[in-house]
Amino acid sequence: GFRAQGRTAVRAKAIVDDALALQKAGCFSLVIECVPSAVAKAVTEAVNIPVIGIGAGPHTSGQVLVYHDLLGLMHHPHHEKHVP
DSSP: SSSOOOOOOOHHHHHHHHHHHHHTTTTSSSEESSSOHHHHHHHHHHHHSEEEEEESSSSSSEOOOHHHHHTTOOHHHHHHHHHH
């Protein structure tokens, strides 16, 4: 569901392992969303393909910034509970 992923060491490692498996399967890039910055950094450093982050901190190869979020147009309390 829509909630932050990778908040524990076990889940963070699983995300990195999944990223490596996707790379091995032939993916040319990855998009990760709503993970702690440290997890995004670990994924980016683990793979040799671009990693695009959405709400994943500054340590990815690139970022998607939804203009509604940038301008605060769709602010909702539900979002605050799920963003790392």
